[in-house]
Amino acid sequence: DVKVTQSSRYLVKRTGEKVFLECVQDMDHENMFWYRQDPGLGLRLIYFSYDVKMKEKGDIPEGYSVSREKKERFSLILESASTNQTSMYLCASSSNREMENNEQFFGPGTRLTVL
């Protein structure tokens, strides 16, 4: 059974802290994604990666960075957390670049609160 895991379900941090959100997939997928989800705004793409050490900005990359040193792991980094980054963060992976049959498998999400 396919699986995407995220390091924490709930996280509370203080303004200015450096925050790491970890995501691991066990499906040998090439593609990995980070989204944030806010009420009324749906899912918004932050960053994605098609290969190890490769990254591309999504729609809302400001204030975030990512790291993909291994194929199965994709990390989202908040260099200096701010209160407007309080949100639900969702990681996803998929098996190829093309859209057809390109099902994205999502993790359970991390609810981050920045105080």
Next chain:
Amino acid sequence: LAKTTQPISMDSYEGQEVNITCSHNNIATNDYITWYQQFPSQGPRFIIQGYKTKVTNEVASLFIPADRKSSTLSLPRVSLSDTAVYYCLVGDSQGSARQLTFGSGTQLTVLP
């Protein structure tokens, strides 16, 4: 980018057929249409995908008219467990993930 528009919410009763329509007026030739389902405190889950006409699987049907400017997700005989948010996703088959756009989602509430 093809923007999608969905109703914010819908109510239905158990046993009824539910149709949720998504508008995507600027859909491109290479775009596919995908629907996801999300329960509270869980990540979205793939339901169905199509390019044109009609697609059916064990969970739902997807109807796409000839102009492809909209699509309708059809859930037959819904139950209480179908209460969830449903997202319409339009994406480019050859582009990057930046071409993927999630709609704002439709909250479906199934009533007993």
